[in-house]
Amino acid sequence: MATLNVLIIVSLLYVVLLFTVAFAADRAALHGRGAWLRSPWVYTLSLSIYCTAWTFYGAVGYAARSGLEYLTIYLGPTLVMIGWWWMLRKMVRIGRSQRITSIADLISSRYGKSNLLAVFVTLLAVIGTTPYIALQLQSVTLSFAAFAEADPDAGVLNSPYTALWVALGLALFTILFGTRNLDANERHHGVVMAIALEAVVKLFALLAVGVFVVWGLAGGIDETFARIDASEIARWDVPGSRWVGLTLLSAAAFLCLPRMFQVLVVENEDESHLRTASWAFPAYLMLMSLFVVPIAAIGLDLMPKGSNPDLFVLTLPLQEGREGLAILSFLGGFSSATSMVIVAAIALSTMLSNHVVMPIWLRMTGNMAVMSGDVRQVALLARRLSIAGVVLLGYVYLQLSSGGAALAAIGLVSFAGVAQLLPAMLGGIFWRGATRSGAMTGLLVGFAIWLYALFLPSFGASVIISQDVMDHGPAGIGWLRPRALFGAEGMDPLVHAVMWSMVLNTFSFILVSVLTFPKPLERLQGAQFVNVFQHSATTGSWTGGLAQSEDLLLMSQRILGPTEAQAFFTNAAAHQGLSGYLPEPSPDFLQQLERELSGSVGGATAHAMISQIVGGATVSVQDLMAVADETAQIMEYSSQLETKSQELARTARQLRVANKKLTQISDQKDTFLSQISHELRTPMTSIRAFSEILRDSDGISEADTSRYSSIIHDEAVRLTRLLDDLLDLSVLENGQVVLNTEKGSLSALLERSISAAGGEKGTLDIRNIQPEKDIVVTTDLDRLAQVFINLITNARKYCDAKEPVLTITSSRNGGDVVIDFIDNGSGIPADMHAVVFEKFSRISHSRVGGAGLGLAICSEIMTRLGGHVGVVPAQEGTAFRVTLPDSATTSGAKTIA
Amino acid sequence: MSWEKKTVFLERRAYRQRRFADGARMLPLFGAALFFIPLLWSLADDKVTLTSYVMSFVFVAWVGLIIISAFVSSKLPKDMPDAASPKDE
Incomplete structure (x- = not known):
C-alpha cells in the first residue's frame, strides 16, 4: 500500500x-x-x-x-x-x-x-x-x-x-x-x-x-x-x-x-x-x-x-x-x-x-x-x-x-508570556496617564516572573532551575520558590504564574505611571490613542524649517520606491498649490510622510529617519515655547480687544448723548423757524396793513394818522430789535466783537441793569442783596449789563409764581465773583439744562413770546468775557449763576475812573 | 476636547443605537458569566456532574451568544464617534 x-x-x-x-x-x-x-x-x-x-x-x-x-x-x-x-x-x-x-x-x-x-x-x-x-x-x-x-x-x-x-x-x-x-x-x-x-x-x-x-x-x-x-x-x-x-x-x-x-x-x-x-x-x-x-x-x-x-x-x-x-x-x-x-x-x-x-x-x-x-x-x-x-x-x-x-505544554506557557503585553497595551489605549517608564517596568516585572515561575521550570526539573531551588527556593528562601511565590502553595503552577505575573505587572505599571511624568511626545501620542475616535488624523507636528524637501524625497524613494515616493511628493506639492516634485516641508506634509514611512519601517524608525533630516524631535522645547508664546499673544490680544470694546462702549454712550442733544437742537431750530417767521410776520403784517390804510384811505383824521403811524413805528422798532439780537448773536459767535474793558462797581452795574430791565414796572419784586464791601470788576461793563438785563427780563417774563420774586446775590468765591439770579417760579426742567443756552431754545411754546436768543447771547457774552453763565440745579425756582474770573475783578473801593 | 457643542438628547433612532452599543459592551461580561455557570455545579461533593452534560450546556450557550452577537452587531451604528462618551445620551 x-x-x-x-x-x-x-x-x-x-x-x-x-x-x-x-x-x-x-x-x-x-x-x-x-x-x-x-x-x-x-x-x-x-x-x-x-x-x-x-x-x-x-x-x-x-x-x-x-x-x-x-x-x-x-x-x-x-x-x-x-x-x-x-x-x-x-x-x-x-x-x-x-x-x-x-x-x-x-x-x-x-x-x-x-x-x-x-x-x-x-x-x-x-x-x-x-x-x-x-x-x-x-x-x-x-x-x-x-x-x-x-x-x-x-x-x-x-x-x-x-x-x-x-x-x-x-x-x-x-x-x-x-x-x-x-x-x-x-x-x-x-x-x-x-x-x-x-x-x-x-x-x-x-x-x-x-x-x-x-x-x-x-x-x-x-x-x-x-x-x-x-x-x-x-x-x-x-x-x-x-x-x-x-x-x-x-x-x-x-x-x-x-x-x-x-x-x-x-x-x-x-x-x-x-x-x-x-x-x-x-x-x-x-x-x-x-x-x-x-x-x-x-x-x-x-x-x-x-x-x-x-x-x-x-x-x-x-x-x-x-x-x-x-x-x-x-x-x-x-x-x-x-x-x-x-x-x-x-x-x-x-x-x-x-x-x-x-x-x-x-x-x-x-x-x-x-x-x-x-x-x-x-x-x-x-x-x-x-x-x-x-x-x-x-x-x-x-x-x-x-x-x-515539554513541547506540548508550551502552548499555554507561550500564551502566558505574550499576555504580559496586555497591561501596557490596554493601559495605552484607555488610560492617558500611562507612561513609558510604567509600561517598561510592568513588562520587565511580568516578564521576569513569567520566566522564573513558568518558562524556565517548564523545561523540567533540574534542566535550568535545579530541583533544590524548586523545592526550597533560591538560597533557601521559601517564599521565592518558583511554584509557590510569596507562600502561595498548592496552586496550579500555570494559574499561579499567570496570577502573580499579571498582578505584579499591572500593579507596577500603574504605580510607576502614576509616579513618573511623561515626555511631551508621549502625552501627545497618549491623547491620540485614547481619543482616537475624536481625532483620527493628527499627531505631533514637525517643525520643518530646516528640512530639505530634496533630501526627504531622496530618502523616501529608497524606502517607498521611486514611483510611489514621487507620486506622494507630487500629490503633496499639488495639494499645497505648487507644481513639480517638491512640496514645502510643512508640518502637515512631514507628518503625512512620517506616517507613510512608518507603514514600511515602523513608527519609531520612520520618526528617527525624519528627525535625521529635519534635525529636531517632533516636540522640542522651542515648539512648546512657541505654543506658549502664541497663547500669551492670544491672551494679550484678547485683553486689548476687551479694552477696545470698553472704549467703544464709552464712545457709543457719548455719541448717544450727543445725538440726543442734536435731535433736541434740531427740533428747537424747527420750532424757532416757525416762531421767527411768526415773529417777523406779525409786525410786518401790521406795518403793511396800516401803511396801506394811510396810503389808500382818504379823510383819515389827524389823530388816526398819528395812531397808525406810531403803530407802524412801534412794529418797526420791534423788528429792528429782533434783527439786532440776531445780528448781535452772530457777531458774538464769530468772535468779531470788540470788548471795551473798564473798571466799575458791580452793585452800581446791577442797579443800572435793574432799572433798565424794569422799564415797564411789573409785578416782579427784585431783591438785590449785595455784600457790604463793594466788588469792583474790570470787564466790558456794557456787555455785562446786557447779560444782567437779559436775566432779569427772563425772570420777569417766565417766572410763574403768583407773587414773583427775584433775588440777586453777589459774592466772592475764591477769586471768582459769583452773581446768582434766583426766582421763585417752577424752574427749568432738568432735561432742558443742557439746551437752555442754545440758540433758539425756548422752554415752553405756549408762554410769552421771545425768539429764544437772550440766553444764547448771555452765554456767548460771558464766554467772551472769560466767565460763565449756567443753571444752578436744585433751587426753589430758576437759578442762573454768572461767574466772572479773578483776572476780571479787583477788590477795593476804587470806583469807575 | 471637542469644540462643537454636543446635544444632550438624541432622537429615537440614535438613542436606540446607543443602547445597542451599551449592550454590545456588556455582552462579553454576560458571556463570561454564562460560561462560568458550570463551575457552580461541581460545588457539591457528593454529586457527579457529567462531562456530556456540561458540554451540552456550554455549546448551547455558545450558539446563543453567537446569535445574540450577530443580532446586536447588525444593529450597531456604522460610524459612532466615540465608544466611551456616555455624557451625551
Whole structure:
C-alpha cells in the first residue's frame, strides 16, 4: 500500500495549490480586481490562524487528558470577539490611523515612539513564539511519522528531516508572499487568501473526522453521549481556578499574540469587517471544538493503550482503514501548522527588521542614510532574513528540546508570556496617564516572573532551575520558590504564574505611571490613542524649517520606491498649490510622510529617519515655547480687544448723548423757524396793513394818522430789535466783537441793569442783596449789563409764581465773583439744562413770546468775557449763576475812573 | 476636547443605537458569566456532574451568544464617534 507516497503527492499538490492561490490573489489585488479579497469572510477566516496544529491535534489530546478544560482556549477569544465594540474596534482604528505595523510598533508608538520598548516587546514576542513554531514543526513531523508507521514500505523517508523540509518550504513561501511589498501596513492579499483557504480545509477536515467518529464509529449522537459518559473523562472536574484563569488567559493572548495582532489589526481591510467577524469567528471556534470530546472519548476507547492522544484525529481514521479521511486530516493539521508559522514569521520579521535591524543599521550608517545606500533593499533584506531566522530558530528549538512532552505544554506557557503585553497595551489605549517608564517596568516585572515561575521550570526539573531551588527556593528562601511565590502553595503552577505575573505587572505599571511624568511626545501620542475616535488624523507636528524637501524625497524613494515616493511628493506639492516634485516641508506634509514611512519601517524608525533630516524631535522645547508664546499673544490680544470694546462702549454712550442733544437742537431750530417767521410776520403784517390804510384811505383824521403811524413805528422798532439780537448773536459767535474793558462797581452795574430791565414796572419784586464791601470788576461793563438785563427780563417774563420774586446775590468765591439770579417760579426742567443756552431754545411754546436768543447771547457774552453763565440745579425756582474770573475783578473801593 | 457643542438628547433612532452599543459592551461580561455557570455545579461533593452534560450546556450557550452577537452587531451604528462618551445620551 503506497499510502505514504500518496500522502507525499497530495501534500505537494496542496502546497502547489497554496502557492497558486496566493499568487493569483496577489495578481488580482495588483490589477485592482477581486473585491472578494476584501470581504469580511476572508477576514474572518484569516483569524482562524488562532487554531494552530496545537488546536487541530492538541485539543483532542488535551480533552483526553483533562476533559472539557480545552474549551477555555476557545471561550476566551469568543468573549473578546463578541466584545469587539469595546476593544478591537479601538485597536483597529488606532492601527489604521497610526499605520501600526505590529504589536511592538503599537506599544512603542503609544509610549512616545520609544525604540527601547519596541525592542523589548520584540524580544518577548520572539521568546514566546519560537517554541510555538517548534510545536507546529513537530506536529507535522509526528503526523508524518504516524503515516510512516502505518505504511510498511516507508523506509526511505527519514523522518528527522521532515521538519527541516517543512521549515524551508514555509520560509520560502513567507518570503515570497510576505515581503512582496515593503509597506507592512499594506495587505498581504496572497498570504491572507492562502490562510483563508487553509482555514476552510482544516475546519472541513476536523468536521469530517468528527462526523466519521460520531456517525461512523459510535453510531449516532445518543450512542456518542453514552460512550463519553462511559469513558475516563466522563466526570466534569475542571478546577474553578483553571477554568476561569485559562479563559481569561486565552482572551488576553488572543489580543497580544503577534500573529493574531497581525491578522486582526494590521491585515484588517475595513473596520466594519469586525462586525461580521464578531459572531462568525466565535462560530468557527465553536465548530472547531464541537467534535473534540467525542473524538477523544472514542479514541480512548478504540485505540490501543499508550497511543498518543494528540494524534487521534489522524490515527483513528488510519486504524479504521479510512486512508482518504486520514489524508484529509493530515492536510488539516498541515494547514493549521503552516498558516500559523507563516503569519507568525511575517509578524516577527516585521518587528525584528523595524525595531532591531533598521535602527542598528541607521545608527551604523549615521547621517549617511540620507546620502547613500538603498534603504528599501536593506529593509526588505532585513525582513527576509528575519523570516528565515525565525523559522529556523523554531527548527533549532525543536531539535534542542528533542520534541518531548515539554513541547506540548508550551502552548499555554507561550500564551502566558505574550499576555504580559496586555497591561501596557490596554493601559495605552484607555488610560492617558500611562507612561513609558510604567509600561517598561510592568513588562520587565511580568516578564521576569513569567520566566522564573513558568518558562524556565517548564523545561523540567533540574534542566535550568535545579530541583533544590524548586523545592526550597533560591538560597533557601521559601517564599521565592518558583511554584509557590510569596507562600502561595498548592496552586496550579500555570494559574499561579499567570496570577502573580499579571498582578505584579499591572500593579507596577500603574504605580510607576502614576509616579513618573511623561515626555511631551508621549502625552501627545497618549491623547491620540485614547481619543482616537475624536481625532483620527493628527499627531505631533514637525517643525520643518530646516528640512530639505530634496533630501526627504531622496530618502523616501529608497524606502517607498521611486514611483510611489514621487507620486506622494507630487500629490503633496499639488495639494499645497505648487507644481513639480517638491512640496514645502510643512508640518502637515512631514507628518503625512512620517506616517507613510512608518507603514514600511515602523513608527519609531520612520520618526528617527525624519528627525535625521529635519534635525529636531517632533516636540522640542522651542515648539512648546512657541505654543506658549502664541497663547500669551492670544491672551494679550484678547485683553486689548476687551479694552477696545470698553472704549467703544464709552464712545457709543457719548455719541448717544450727543445725538440726543442734536435731535433736541434740531427740533428747537424747527420750532424757532416757525416762531421767527411768526415773529417777523406779525409786525410786518401790521406795518403793511396800516401803511396801506394811510396810503389808500382818504379823510383819515389827524389823530388816526398819528395812531397808525406810531403803530407802524412801534412794529418797526420791534423788528429792528429782533434783527439786532440776531445780528448781535452772530457777531458774538464769530468772535468779531470788540470788548471795551473798564473798571466799575458791580452793585452800581446791577442797579443800572435793574432799572433798565424794569422799564415797564411789573409785578416782579427784585431783591438785590449785595455784600457790604463793594466788588469792583474790570470787564466790558456794557456787555455785562446786557447779560444782567437779559436775566432779569427772563425772570420777569417766565417766572410763574403768583407773587414773583427775584433775588440777586453777589459774592466772592475764591477769586471768582459769583452773581446768582434766583426766582421763585417752577424752574427749568432738568432735561432742558443742557439746551437752555442754545440758540433758539425756548422752554415752553405756549408762554410769552421771545425768539429764544437772550440766553444764547448771555452765554456767548460771558464766554467772551472769560466767565460763565449756567443753571444752578436744585433751587426753589430758576437759578442762573454768572461767574466772572479773578483776572476780571479787583477788590477795593476804587470806583469807575 | 471637542469644540462643537454636543446635544444632550438624541432622537429615537440614535438613542436606540446607543443602547445597542451599551449592550454590545456588556455582552462579553454576560458571556463570561454564562460560561462560568458550570463551575457552580461541581460545588457539591457528593454529586457527579457529567462531562456530556456540561458540554451540552456550554455549546448551547455558545450558539446563543453567537446569535445574540450577530443580532446586536447588525444593529450597531456604522460610524459612532466615540465608544466611551456616555455624557451625551
